[in-house]
Amino acid sequence: MDNKLHLDTDTCRWLKARFGLIYLKDGLAPFCDDVAKQQQREILNHIKQTKKLLTVTCSECDLGTLKPDHEKTDNKCPFGQKYCNCCKTGCKIACRNKVCGAIYDKIITSHVTKAPNWKNTDVKKWTNDSWSIAKCFIYTGGYEQKSSAADTDCAGLLHVIINNTYFHDRIGCKITGSDVFTKVRTYRNEIVHTSTMKLEKVRLDTYIDGMIAVLHDGKELKGKQYVQDTVKKLEELKNEDFIITSQRRECQIVLADMKTLKKNIDKGLEDINNSIEGLATKDACEKLERQISTLESIVSKLTEEVKRLGTDNSADKEQSNYENLKKDLQKRLIKLYKKDVLRMSAMPLEQESDLNDFEDVYVRPRMTIAKKDKKEDKKEVDVLSMSDIFTNDDESIKSVYVLGEAGSGKSSFL
Ligand SMILES: [Zn+2]
Ligand SMILES: [Zn+2]
Known part of the structure:
Protein backbone atom coordinates (compact mmCIF):
# COMPACT_ATOMS: atom_id res chain seq x y z
CA MET A 1 0.00 0.00 0.00
CA ASN A 239 16.34 20.98 -18.64
CA GLU A 240 16.24 17.30 -17.64
CA ASP A 241 17.79 18.10 -14.25
CA PHE A 242 14.67 19.94 -13.20
CA ILE A 243 12.09 17.74 -11.61
CA ILE A 244 8.52 18.32 -10.61
CA THR A 245 7.93 17.72 -6.92
CA SER A 246 4.44 18.78 -5.92
CA GLN A 247 0.94 18.54 -7.34
CA ARG A 248 0.03 22.13 -6.71
CA ARG A 249 -0.54 24.49 -9.65
CA GLU A 250 2.58 26.53 -8.94
CA CYS A 251 4.68 23.42 -9.04
CA GLN A 252 7.93 23.64 -7.15
CA ILE A 253 10.77 22.87 -9.45
CA VAL A 254 13.96 22.10 -7.57
CA LEU A 255 17.33 20.68 -8.41
CA ALA A 256 17.52 16.90 -8.29
CA ASP A 257 20.59 16.79 -6.05
CA MET A 258 18.55 18.24 -3.17
CA LYS A 259 16.73 14.94 -2.79
CA THR A 260 17.69 14.29 0.83
CA LEU A 261 16.31 17.55 2.05
CA LYS A 262 13.31 17.13 -0.20
CA LYS A 263 12.19 14.05 1.71
CA ASN A 264 11.68 16.09 4.88
CA ILE A 265 9.88 18.80 3.00
CA ASP A 266 7.62 16.34 1.23
CA LYS A 267 6.69 14.77 4.53
CA GLY A 268 5.61 18.14 5.93
CA LEU A 269 3.71 19.09 2.79
CA GLU A 270 2.06 15.69 2.63
CA ASP A 271 0.77 16.08 6.17
CA ILE A 272 -0.63 19.48 5.42
CA ASN A 273 -2.12 18.32 2.13
CA ASN A 274 -3.82 15.51 3.98
CA SER A 275 -5.29 18.04 6.38
CA ILE A 276 -6.49 20.14 3.46
CA GLU A 277 -8.31 17.16 2.01
CA GLY A 278 -9.97 16.62 5.35
CA LEU A 279 -11.23 20.20 5.61
CA ALA A 280 -14.33 21.16 3.75
CA THR A 281 -14.32 24.94 3.69
CA LYS A 282 -12.61 27.11 1.11
CA ASP A 283 -11.32 29.59 3.70
CA ALA A 284 -9.66 26.87 5.69
CA CYS A 285 -8.01 25.56 2.55
CA GLU A 286 -6.74 28.99 1.63
CA LYS A 287 -5.36 29.42 5.11
CA LEU A 288 -3.50 26.14 4.83
CA GLU A 289 -2.27 27.13 1.38
CA ARG A 290 -0.74 30.20 2.98
CA GLN A 291 0.89 28.05 5.60
CA ILE A 292 2.33 25.85 2.92
CA SER A 293 3.96 28.84 1.32
CA THR A 294 5.37 29.89 4.69
CA LEU A 295 6.78 26.39 5.01
CA GLU A 296 8.11 26.55 1.51
CA SER A 297 9.98 29.72 2.24
CA ILE A 298 11.49 28.16 5.36
CA VAL A 299 12.46 25.20 3.26
CA SER A 300 14.01 27.31 0.54
CA LYS A 301 16.18 29.00 3.18
CA LEU A 302 17.19 25.58 4.40
CA THR A 303 17.95 24.54 0.85
CA GLU A 304 20.32 27.49 0.53
CA GLU A 305 21.96 26.50 3.78
CA VAL A 306 22.46 22.92 2.67
CA LYS A 307 23.90 24.14 -0.61
CA ARG A 308 26.35 26.31 1.28
CA LEU A 309 27.28 23.38 3.48
CA GLY A 310 27.82 21.29 0.37
CA THR A 311 30.83 23.43 -0.45
CA ASP A 312 32.28 23.12 3.06
CA ASN A 313 35.30 20.81 3.38
CA SER A 314 34.38 19.24 6.70
CA ALA A 315 32.01 16.36 6.12
CA ASP A 316 31.37 15.89 9.86
CA LYS A 317 30.41 19.45 10.37
CA GLU A 318 28.13 19.20 7.39
CA GLN A 319 26.42 16.14 8.84
CA SER A 320 25.88 17.63 12.29
CA ASN A 321 24.68 20.92 10.86
CA TYR A 322 22.35 19.02 8.64
CA GLU A 323 20.96 17.10 11.61
CA ASN A 324 20.43 20.41 13.42
CA LEU A 325 18.65 21.83 10.44
CA LYS A 326 16.38 18.82 10.35
CA LYS A 327 15.55 19.24 14.04
CA ASP A 328 14.99 22.92 13.50
CA LEU A 329 12.58 22.20 10.66
CA GLN A 330 10.71 19.73 12.84
CA LYS A 331 10.45 22.28 15.65
CA ARG A 332 9.16 24.91 13.30
CA LEU A 333 6.63 22.51 11.85
CA ILE A 334 5.35 21.63 15.31
CA LYS A 335 5.16 25.30 16.27
CA LEU A 336 3.32 26.14 13.08
CA TYR A 337 0.83 23.33 13.59
CA LYS A 338 0.18 24.36 17.18
CA LYS A 339 -0.28 28.00 16.31
CA ASP A 340 -2.43 27.77 13.20
CA VAL A 341 -3.61 24.30 12.34
CA LEU A 342 -4.54 22.85 15.69
CA ARG A 343 -7.41 25.25 16.23
CA MET A 344 -11.02 24.33 15.80
CA SER A 345 -14.56 25.45 16.47
CA ALA A 346 -16.42 23.98 19.40
CA MET A 347 -19.47 23.64 17.15
CA PRO A 348 -18.88 21.05 14.40
CA LEU A 349 -21.30 22.75 12.01
CA GLU A 350 -19.87 26.25 12.46
CA GLN A 351 -16.31 25.54 11.50
CA GLU A 352 -15.35 29.16 10.95
CA SER A 353 -16.58 30.67 14.19
CA ASP A 354 -14.68 31.19 17.45
CA LEU A 355 -11.67 28.97 16.97
CA ASN A 356 -10.48 27.39 20.18
CA ASP A 357 -7.33 25.65 21.15
CA PHE A 358 -7.59 22.14 19.81
CA GLU A 359 -6.84 20.49 23.17
CA ASP A 360 -9.63 22.38 24.93
CA VAL A 361 -12.47 21.17 22.76
CA TYR A 362 -11.37 17.98 21.05
CA VAL A 363 -13.20 14.79 21.90
CA ARG A 364 -11.78 11.65 20.38
CA PRO A 365 -14.44 9.99 18.24
CA ARG A 366 -15.24 6.33 18.65
CA MET A 367 -13.38 4.57 15.88
CA THR A 368 -13.05 1.06 14.57
CA ILE A 369 -10.56 -0.49 12.22
CA ALA A 370 -11.79 -2.51 9.28
CA LYS A 371 -9.37 -5.42 9.04
CA LYS A 372 -9.00 -8.38 6.79
CA ASP A 373 -7.62 -11.45 8.49
CA LYS A 374 -5.64 -14.17 6.78
CA LYS A 375 -8.74 -15.90 5.51
CA GLU A 376 -9.72 -12.61 3.88
CA ASP A 377 -12.71 -12.28 6.19
CA LYS A 378 -13.55 -8.68 7.04
CA LYS A 379 -13.88 -7.77 10.69
CA GLU A 380 -14.12 -4.55 12.70
CA VAL A 381 -12.09 -3.96 15.84
CA ASP A 382 -12.16 -1.02 18.23
CA VAL A 383 -9.29 1.44 18.19
CA LEU A 384 -7.66 1.35 21.59
CA SER A 385 -4.52 3.34 20.96
CA MET A 386 -2.94 5.41 18.23
CA SER A 387 -0.54 2.62 17.37
CA ASP A 388 -3.56 0.52 16.37
CA ILE A 389 -4.08 3.00 13.58
CA PHE A 390 -0.56 3.41 12.35
CA THR A 391 0.86 -0.08 12.74
CA ASN A 392 -0.14 -3.60 11.85
CA ASP A 393 1.84 -6.44 13.44
CA ASP A 394 4.50 -3.86 14.37
CA GLU A 395 4.89 -2.74 10.79
CA SER A 396 3.97 0.82 9.94
CA ILE A 397 1.07 1.34 7.58
CA LYS A 398 1.61 3.68 4.68
CA SER A 399 -1.98 4.63 3.83
CA VAL A 400 -4.78 5.23 6.30
CA TYR A 401 -8.30 5.97 5.09
CA VAL A 402 -10.65 7.66 7.54
CA LEU A 403 -14.34 7.24 6.76
CA GLY A 404 -17.29 8.71 8.64
CA GLU A 405 -20.44 10.79 8.49
CA ALA A 406 -20.22 14.57 7.95
CA GLY A 407 -19.51 16.30 11.27
CA SER A 408 -18.30 13.14 12.95
CA GLY A 409 -14.86 14.63 13.56
CA LYS A 410 -12.68 13.27 10.74
CA SER A 411 -10.93 16.58 10.10
CA SER A 412 -10.28 17.28 13.76
CA PHE A 413 -8.93 13.79 14.23
CA LEU A 414 -6.59 14.30 11.30
ZN1 LIG B 1 -24.91 38.62 -43.12
ZN1 LIG C 1 -27.38 47.83 -29.17
Whole structure:
Protein backbone atom coordinates (compact mmCIF):
# COMPACT_ATOMS: atom_id res chain seq x y z
CA MET A 1 0.00 0.00 0.00
CA ASP A 2 1.61 3.23 -1.16
CA ASN A 3 -0.43 6.39 -1.47
CA LYS A 4 2.11 8.23 -3.59
CA LEU A 5 2.03 8.43 -7.32
CA HIS A 6 5.47 7.63 -8.67
CA LEU A 7 6.06 9.49 -11.89
CA ASP A 8 8.44 8.14 -14.47
CA THR A 9 10.53 10.47 -16.61
CA ASP A 10 8.17 10.33 -19.59
CA THR A 11 5.19 11.29 -17.45
CA CYS A 12 7.17 14.11 -15.87
CA ARG A 13 7.93 15.39 -19.36
CA TRP A 14 4.25 15.38 -20.19
CA LEU A 15 3.55 17.35 -17.02
CA LYS A 16 6.22 19.82 -18.05
CA ALA A 17 4.47 20.24 -21.40
CA ARG A 18 1.21 20.94 -19.52
CA PHE A 19 3.00 23.55 -17.45
CA GLY A 20 4.44 24.93 -20.66
CA LEU A 21 0.89 25.62 -21.85
CA ILE A 22 0.11 27.44 -18.62
CA TYR A 23 3.27 29.52 -18.93
CA LEU A 24 2.53 30.27 -22.57
CA LYS A 25 -0.91 31.49 -21.56
CA ASP A 26 0.67 33.73 -18.91
CA GLY A 27 3.03 35.15 -21.54
CA LEU A 28 0.30 35.85 -24.10
CA ALA A 29 -2.54 37.09 -21.88
CA PRO A 30 -1.42 40.69 -21.17
CA PHE A 31 -0.60 41.20 -24.85
CA CYS A 32 -3.99 39.81 -25.97
CA ASP A 33 -5.72 41.96 -23.42
CA ASP A 34 -3.97 45.12 -24.73
CA VAL A 35 -4.70 44.40 -28.38
CA ALA A 36 -8.33 43.46 -27.68
CA LYS A 37 -8.82 46.77 -25.85
CA GLN A 38 -7.33 48.72 -28.73
CA GLN A 39 -9.45 46.88 -31.24
CA GLN A 40 -12.61 47.68 -29.30
CA ARG A 41 -11.56 51.34 -28.98
CA GLU A 42 -10.94 51.61 -32.72
CA ILE A 43 -14.24 49.95 -33.59
CA LEU A 44 -16.18 52.28 -31.28
CA ASN A 45 -14.32 55.40 -32.47
CA HIS A 46 -14.96 54.48 -36.07
CA ILE A 47 -18.69 54.05 -35.42
CA LYS A 48 -18.78 57.33 -33.49
CA GLN A 49 -17.21 59.23 -36.37
CA THR A 50 -19.02 57.65 -39.29
CA LYS A 51 -22.43 57.82 -37.64
CA LYS A 52 -21.74 61.17 -35.97
CA LEU A 53 -22.81 59.89 -32.56
CA LEU A 54 -22.17 61.61 -29.24
CA THR A 55 -21.84 58.36 -27.31
CA VAL A 56 -21.28 54.80 -28.36
CA THR A 57 -22.73 52.64 -25.62
CA CYS A 58 -25.47 50.06 -25.52
CA SER A 59 -26.45 47.29 -23.17
CA GLU A 60 -29.86 46.47 -24.61
CA CYS A 61 -29.39 44.32 -27.69
CA ASP A 62 -29.79 40.58 -28.03
CA LEU A 63 -27.99 38.32 -30.45
CA GLY A 64 -31.21 36.47 -31.22
CA THR A 65 -32.96 39.58 -32.54
CA LEU A 66 -30.18 42.02 -33.51
CA LYS A 67 -30.45 43.45 -37.01
CA PRO A 68 -26.96 43.80 -38.49
CA ASP A 69 -26.01 46.97 -40.36
CA HIS A 70 -25.40 44.97 -43.56
CA GLU A 71 -28.31 43.54 -45.50
CA LYS A 72 -28.72 40.35 -47.42
CA THR A 73 -28.32 40.57 -51.18
CA ASP A 74 -30.02 38.07 -53.49
CA ASN A 75 -31.32 36.36 -50.37
CA LYS A 76 -27.76 35.64 -49.25
CA CYS A 77 -25.40 37.10 -46.71
CA PRO A 78 -22.86 39.24 -48.60
CA PHE A 79 -20.13 37.84 -46.34
CA GLY A 80 -21.11 34.31 -47.26
CA GLN A 81 -22.20 33.48 -43.70
CA LYS A 82 -24.64 30.64 -43.62
CA TYR A 83 -26.37 31.54 -40.38
CA CYS A 84 -25.97 35.31 -40.38
CA ASN A 85 -28.53 37.51 -38.65
CA CYS A 86 -29.08 39.31 -41.97
CA CYS A 87 -30.82 36.20 -43.32
CA LYS A 88 -32.70 35.14 -40.19
CA THR A 89 -36.35 36.10 -40.10
CA GLY A 90 -36.39 36.86 -36.36
CA CYS A 91 -33.50 39.35 -36.44
CA LYS A 92 -35.24 42.63 -37.13
CA ILE A 93 -34.52 44.84 -34.15
CA ALA A 94 -31.98 47.50 -35.03
CA CYS A 95 -29.85 48.74 -32.13
CA ARG A 96 -31.59 51.78 -30.62
CA ASN A 97 -28.17 53.33 -29.99
CA LYS A 98 -27.01 52.60 -33.55
CA VAL A 99 -23.95 50.73 -32.26
CA CYS A 100 -24.43 46.97 -32.02
CA GLY A 101 -25.33 46.27 -35.66
CA ALA A 102 -22.12 48.00 -36.72
CA ILE A 103 -20.03 46.06 -34.17
CA TYR A 104 -21.62 42.85 -35.41
CA ASP A 105 -20.50 43.70 -38.95
CA LYS A 106 -16.99 44.66 -37.84
CA ILE A 107 -16.53 41.37 -35.99
CA ILE A 108 -17.48 39.47 -39.16
CA THR A 109 -15.14 41.47 -41.40
CA SER A 110 -12.25 41.10 -38.93
CA HIS A 111 -12.61 37.33 -38.84
CA VAL A 112 -10.31 35.36 -41.15
CA THR A 113 -13.10 33.11 -42.39
CA LYS A 114 -15.90 35.70 -41.85
CA ALA A 115 -17.54 33.15 -39.58
CA PRO A 116 -17.30 34.27 -35.94
CA ASN A 117 -18.51 32.08 -33.11
CA TRP A 118 -21.30 33.97 -31.33
CA LYS A 119 -21.85 31.32 -28.68
CA ASN A 120 -19.27 32.63 -26.18
CA THR A 121 -20.25 36.29 -26.31
CA ASP A 122 -22.86 38.57 -24.79
CA VAL A 123 -23.88 41.41 -27.13
CA LYS A 124 -24.93 43.53 -24.16
CA LYS A 125 -21.29 43.79 -23.10
CA TRP A 126 -19.78 44.73 -26.45
CA THR A 127 -19.41 48.45 -25.75
CA ASN A 128 -17.95 48.19 -22.27
CA ASP A 129 -16.00 44.95 -22.27
CA SER A 130 -13.37 44.38 -24.94
CA TRP A 131 -13.01 40.67 -24.15
CA SER A 132 -16.63 40.06 -25.13
CA ILE A 133 -15.67 41.08 -28.65
CA ALA A 134 -12.42 39.09 -28.61
CA LYS A 135 -14.26 35.92 -27.60
CA CYS A 136 -16.14 35.90 -30.93
CA PHE A 137 -12.86 34.76 -32.50
CA ILE A 138 -12.59 31.64 -30.34
CA TYR A 139 -13.85 28.82 -32.49
CA THR A 140 -14.87 26.43 -29.72
CA GLY A 141 -17.43 26.84 -26.95
CA GLY A 142 -16.98 26.86 -23.20
CA TYR A 143 -15.72 30.43 -22.87
CA GLU A 144 -19.04 32.11 -21.98
CA GLN A 145 -17.94 32.80 -18.42
CA LYS A 146 -14.39 33.85 -19.28
CA SER A 147 -14.22 37.58 -18.72
CA SER A 148 -10.64 38.44 -19.58
CA ALA A 149 -7.55 37.23 -21.41
CA ALA A 150 -6.03 36.15 -18.09
CA ASP A 151 -9.11 34.05 -17.52
CA THR A 152 -8.82 32.33 -20.92
CA ASP A 153 -6.65 29.28 -21.56
CA CYS A 154 -3.80 29.09 -24.03
CA ALA A 155 -5.99 27.49 -26.72
CA GLY A 156 -8.50 30.34 -26.51
CA LEU A 157 -5.78 33.00 -26.73
CA LEU A 158 -4.21 31.30 -29.76
CA HIS A 159 -7.64 31.25 -31.43
CA VAL A 160 -8.07 34.98 -30.81
CA ILE A 161 -4.67 35.70 -32.39
CA ILE A 162 -5.03 33.32 -35.31
CA ASN A 163 -8.64 34.12 -36.27
CA ASN A 164 -8.67 37.88 -35.72
CA THR A 165 -7.05 39.86 -38.55
CA TYR A 166 -6.67 42.85 -36.23
CA PHE A 167 -4.17 40.77 -34.25
CA HIS A 168 -2.29 39.83 -37.42
CA ASP A 169 -1.03 43.42 -37.72
CA ARG A 170 0.41 43.16 -34.24
CA ILE A 171 2.58 40.09 -34.79
CA GLY A 172 5.53 39.63 -37.12
CA CYS A 173 4.58 36.07 -38.00
CA LYS A 174 2.37 35.59 -41.04
CA ILE A 175 -0.60 33.36 -40.26
CA THR A 176 -0.59 30.91 -43.15
CA GLY A 177 -1.76 27.68 -41.60
CA SER A 178 1.77 26.32 -41.33
CA ASP A 179 3.01 29.16 -39.12
CA VAL A 180 4.28 28.68 -35.59
CA PHE A 181 1.11 30.00 -33.89
CA THR A 182 -1.02 27.45 -35.75
CA LYS A 183 1.57 24.74 -35.04
CA VAL A 184 1.52 25.43 -31.32
CA ARG A 185 -2.28 25.29 -31.37
CA THR A 186 -1.90 21.76 -32.79
CA TYR A 187 0.75 20.94 -30.18
CA ARG A 188 -1.65 22.08 -27.49
CA ASN A 189 -4.27 19.63 -28.74
CA GLU A 190 -1.71 16.83 -28.92
CA ILE A 191 -0.59 17.49 -25.34
CA VAL A 192 -4.07 17.81 -23.91
CA HIS A 193 -5.63 14.91 -25.80
CA THR A 194 -2.93 12.30 -25.24
CA SER A 195 -4.14 9.08 -23.70
CA THR A 196 -0.76 7.99 -22.36
CA MET A 197 0.25 11.17 -20.52
CA LYS A 198 3.83 10.40 -21.48
CA LEU A 199 6.27 12.30 -23.65
CA GLU A 200 9.65 11.59 -25.21
CA LYS A 201 12.41 14.14 -24.81
CA VAL A 202 12.45 15.05 -28.51
CA ARG A 203 8.72 15.73 -28.47
CA LEU A 204 8.84 17.83 -25.30
CA ASP A 205 11.65 19.89 -26.80
CA THR A 206 9.66 20.42 -30.01
CA TYR A 207 6.62 21.57 -28.03
CA ILE A 208 8.54 23.90 -25.74
CA ASP A 209 10.60 25.31 -28.63
CA GLY A 210 7.35 26.04 -30.46
CA MET A 211 5.97 27.89 -27.44
CA ILE A 212 9.18 29.88 -27.14
CA ALA A 213 9.07 30.69 -30.86
CA VAL A 214 5.55 32.10 -30.43
CA LEU A 215 6.72 34.33 -27.59
CA HIS A 216 9.82 35.32 -29.54
CA ASP A 217 7.63 36.89 -32.21
CA GLY A 218 9.73 39.83 -33.26
CA LYS A 219 7.12 42.54 -33.68
CA GLU A 220 5.95 43.29 -30.12
CA LEU A 221 5.90 40.20 -27.93
CA LYS A 222 9.64 39.56 -27.74
CA GLY A 223 10.45 42.98 -26.29
CA LYS A 224 8.12 42.73 -23.31
CA GLN A 225 9.59 41.95 -19.90
CA TYR A 226 6.81 39.54 -18.86
CA VAL A 227 7.33 37.62 -22.10
CA GLN A 228 11.05 37.32 -21.45
CA ASP A 229 10.34 36.04 -17.93
CA THR A 230 7.98 33.43 -19.35
CA VAL A 231 10.55 32.31 -21.93
CA LYS A 232 13.04 31.72 -19.10
CA LYS A 233 10.54 29.50 -17.30
CA LEU A 234 9.86 27.58 -20.51
CA GLU A 235 13.58 27.03 -21.08
CA GLU A 236 13.90 25.60 -17.58
CA LEU A 237 11.29 23.00 -18.44
CA LYS A 238 13.57 21.63 -21.14
CA ASN A 239 16.34 20.98 -18.64
CA GLU A 240 16.24 17.30 -17.64
CA ASP A 241 17.79 18.10 -14.25
CA PHE A 242 14.67 19.94 -13.20
CA ILE A 243 12.09 17.74 -11.61
CA ILE A 244 8.52 18.32 -10.61
CA THR A 245 7.93 17.72 -6.92
CA SER A 246 4.44 18.78 -5.92
CA GLN A 247 0.94 18.54 -7.34
CA ARG A 248 0.03 22.13 -6.71
CA ARG A 249 -0.54 24.49 -9.65
CA GLU A 250 2.58 26.53 -8.94
CA CYS A 251 4.68 23.42 -9.04
CA GLN A 252 7.93 23.64 -7.15
CA ILE A 253 10.77 22.87 -9.45
CA VAL A 254 13.96 22.10 -7.57
CA LEU A 255 17.33 20.68 -8.41
CA ALA A 256 17.52 16.90 -8.29
CA ASP A 257 20.59 16.79 -6.05
CA MET A 258 18.55 18.24 -3.17
CA LYS A 259 16.73 14.94 -2.79
CA THR A 260 17.69 14.29 0.83
CA LEU A 261 16.31 17.55 2.05
CA LYS A 262 13.31 17.13 -0.20
CA LYS A 263 12.19 14.05 1.71
CA ASN A 264 11.68 16.09 4.88
CA ILE A 265 9.88 18.80 3.00
CA ASP A 266 7.62 16.34 1.23
CA LYS A 267 6.69 14.77 4.53
CA GLY A 268 5.61 18.14 5.93
CA LEU A 269 3.71 19.09 2.79
CA GLU A 270 2.06 15.69 2.63
CA ASP A 271 0.77 16.08 6.17
CA ILE A 272 -0.63 19.48 5.42
CA ASN A 273 -2.12 18.32 2.13
CA ASN A 274 -3.82 15.51 3.98
CA SER A 275 -5.29 18.04 6.38
CA ILE A 276 -6.49 20.14 3.46
CA GLU A 277 -8.31 17.16 2.01
CA GLY A 278 -9.97 16.62 5.35
CA LEU A 279 -11.23 20.20 5.61
CA ALA A 280 -14.33 21.16 3.75
CA THR A 281 -14.32 24.94 3.69
CA LYS A 282 -12.61 27.11 1.11
CA ASP A 283 -11.32 29.59 3.70
CA ALA A 284 -9.66 26.87 5.69
CA CYS A 285 -8.01 25.56 2.55
CA GLU A 286 -6.74 28.99 1.63
CA LYS A 287 -5.36 29.42 5.11
CA LEU A 288 -3.50 26.14 4.83
CA GLU A 289 -2.27 27.13 1.38
CA ARG A 290 -0.74 30.20 2.98
CA GLN A 291 0.89 28.05 5.60
CA ILE A 292 2.33 25.85 2.92
CA SER A 293 3.96 28.84 1.32
CA THR A 294 5.37 29.89 4.69
CA LEU A 295 6.78 26.39 5.01
CA GLU A 296 8.11 26.55 1.51
CA SER A 297 9.98 29.72 2.24
CA ILE A 298 11.49 28.16 5.36
CA VAL A 299 12.46 25.20 3.26
CA SER A 300 14.01 27.31 0.54
CA LYS A 301 16.18 29.00 3.18
CA LEU A 302 17.19 25.58 4.40
CA THR A 303 17.95 24.54 0.85
CA GLU A 304 20.32 27.49 0.53
CA GLU A 305 21.96 26.50 3.78
CA VAL A 306 22.46 22.92 2.67
CA LYS A 307 23.90 24.14 -0.61
CA ARG A 308 26.35 26.31 1.28
CA LEU A 309 27.28 23.38 3.48
CA GLY A 310 27.82 21.29 0.37
CA THR A 311 30.83 23.43 -0.45
CA ASP A 312 32.28 23.12 3.06
CA ASN A 313 35.30 20.81 3.38
CA SER A 314 34.38 19.24 6.70
CA ALA A 315 32.01 16.36 6.12
CA ASP A 316 31.37 15.89 9.86
CA LYS A 317 30.41 19.45 10.37
CA GLU A 318 28.13 19.20 7.39
CA GLN A 319 26.42 16.14 8.84
CA SER A 320 25.88 17.63 12.29
CA ASN A 321 24.68 20.92 10.86
CA TYR A 322 22.35 19.02 8.64
CA GLU A 323 20.96 17.10 11.61
CA ASN A 324 20.43 20.41 13.42
CA LEU A 325 18.65 21.83 10.44
CA LYS A 326 16.38 18.82 10.35
CA LYS A 327 15.55 19.24 14.04
CA ASP A 328 14.99 22.92 13.50
CA LEU A 329 12.58 22.20 10.66
CA GLN A 330 10.71 19.73 12.84
CA LYS A 331 10.45 22.28 15.65
CA ARG A 332 9.16 24.91 13.30
CA LEU A 333 6.63 22.51 11.85
CA ILE A 334 5.35 21.63 15.31
CA LYS A 335 5.16 25.30 16.27
CA LEU A 336 3.32 26.14 13.08
CA TYR A 337 0.83 23.33 13.59
CA LYS A 338 0.18 24.36 17.18
CA LYS A 339 -0.28 28.00 16.31
CA ASP A 340 -2.43 27.77 13.20
CA VAL A 341 -3.61 24.30 12.34
CA LEU A 342 -4.54 22.85 15.69
CA ARG A 343 -7.41 25.25 16.23
CA MET A 344 -11.02 24.33 15.80
CA SER A 345 -14.56 25.45 16.47
CA ALA A 346 -16.42 23.98 19.40
CA MET A 347 -19.47 23.64 17.15
CA PRO A 348 -18.88 21.05 14.40
CA LEU A 349 -21.30 22.75 12.01
CA GLU A 350 -19.87 26.25 12.46
CA GLN A 351 -16.31 25.54 11.50
CA GLU A 352 -15.35 29.16 10.95
CA SER A 353 -16.58 30.67 14.19
CA ASP A 354 -14.68 31.19 17.45
CA LEU A 355 -11.67 28.97 16.97
CA ASN A 356 -10.48 27.39 20.18
CA ASP A 357 -7.33 25.65 21.15
CA PHE A 358 -7.59 22.14 19.81
CA GLU A 359 -6.84 20.49 23.17
CA ASP A 360 -9.63 22.38 24.93
CA VAL A 361 -12.47 21.17 22.76
CA TYR A 362 -11.37 17.98 21.05
CA VAL A 363 -13.20 14.79 21.90
CA ARG A 364 -11.78 11.65 20.38
CA PRO A 365 -14.44 9.99 18.24
CA ARG A 366 -15.24 6.33 18.65
CA MET A 367 -13.38 4.57 15.88
CA THR A 368 -13.05 1.06 14.57
CA ILE A 369 -10.56 -0.49 12.22
CA ALA A 370 -11.79 -2.51 9.28
CA LYS A 371 -9.37 -5.42 9.04
CA LYS A 372 -9.00 -8.38 6.79
CA ASP A 373 -7.62 -11.45 8.49
CA LYS A 374 -5.64 -14.17 6.78
CA LYS A 375 -8.74 -15.90 5.51
CA GLU A 376 -9.72 -12.61 3.88
CA ASP A 377 -12.71 -12.28 6.19
CA LYS A 378 -13.55 -8.68 7.04
CA LYS A 379 -13.88 -7.77 10.69
CA GLU A 380 -14.12 -4.55 12.70
CA VAL A 381 -12.09 -3.96 15.84
CA ASP A 382 -12.16 -1.02 18.23
CA VAL A 383 -9.29 1.44 18.19
CA LEU A 384 -7.66 1.35 21.59
CA SER A 385 -4.52 3.34 20.96
CA MET A 386 -2.94 5.41 18.23
CA SER A 387 -0.54 2.62 17.37
CA ASP A 388 -3.56 0.52 16.37
CA ILE A 389 -4.08 3.00 13.58
CA PHE A 390 -0.56 3.41 12.35
CA THR A 391 0.86 -0.08 12.74
CA ASN A 392 -0.14 -3.60 11.85
CA ASP A 393 1.84 -6.44 13.44
CA ASP A 394 4.50 -3.86 14.37
CA GLU A 395 4.89 -2.74 10.79
CA SER A 396 3.97 0.82 9.94
CA ILE A 397 1.07 1.34 7.58
CA LYS A 398 1.61 3.68 4.68
CA SER A 399 -1.98 4.63 3.83
CA VAL A 400 -4.78 5.23 6.30
CA TYR A 401 -8.30 5.97 5.09
CA VAL A 402 -10.65 7.66 7.54
CA LEU A 403 -14.34 7.24 6.76
CA GLY A 404 -17.29 8.71 8.64
CA GLU A 405 -20.44 10.79 8.49
CA ALA A 406 -20.22 14.57 7.95
CA GLY A 407 -19.51 16.30 11.27
CA SER A 408 -18.30 13.14 12.95
CA GLY A 409 -14.86 14.63 13.56
CA LYS A 410 -12.68 13.27 10.74
CA SER A 411 -10.93 16.58 10.10
CA SER A 412 -10.28 17.28 13.76
CA PHE A 413 -8.93 13.79 14.23
CA LEU A 414 -6.59 14.30 11.30
ZN1 LIG B 1 -24.91 38.62 -43.12
ZN1 LIG C 1 -27.38 47.83 -29.17
